[in-house]
Amino acid sequence: ETGVTQSPTHLIKTRGQQVTLRCSSQSGHNTVSWYQQALGQGPQFIFQYYREEENGRGNFPPRFSGLQFPNYSSELNVNALELDDSALYLCASSLRGSPDTQYFGPGTRLTVL
């Protein structure tokens, strides 16, 4: 059984650019959630994907968007990067059910200059 993997590990972008982060779910999981963790803070929920559709969204602007693919992997896209977008971006996968448990990947560290 493979765990949640994310790529890339680190990324440096400049303000105004666009970025795509990737996540592969744990084997057997069909739901992916994305979180933003700023330095010294707990993770904040961005959105969740299930059956390739957005299934719940946190308090993030539309320039944060995502995709889920038929193999349950997922992408997080952020447009028009701002300095405050610098953070650790976490992906968590789970098996849809009631209730389910989310398992986290190692994260992608994004730095916006």
Added chain:
Amino acid sequence: AQSVSQHNHHVILSEAASLELGCNYSYGGTVNLFWYVQYPGQHLQLLLKYFSGDPLVKGIKGFEAEFIKSKFSFNLRKPSVQWSDTAEYFCAVRSSSNTGKLIFGQGTTLQVKP
């Protein structure tokens, strides 16, 4: 709005000391509760969870937590900490009717001195 408060931001203990980390949440409905741990250089790992039933739940590595509904609390405990318990600990809550959105506390950094 849902929120989670972890009272201790930084805790320093000697090995063999007892640990209790506080967690209070704000939500009026039925909740699922979690403690996650992040060891240095590693990713978030599930320590334990409460969905229903016995309010005293046991997790990995000798940790346990007690759900007290009347106090909206889910405190984490360990009778005797080890140096290897040095990590950041996060409490999280989720509405039981919404399996997506986890609300995390700010985290508590635990430093165990050998």
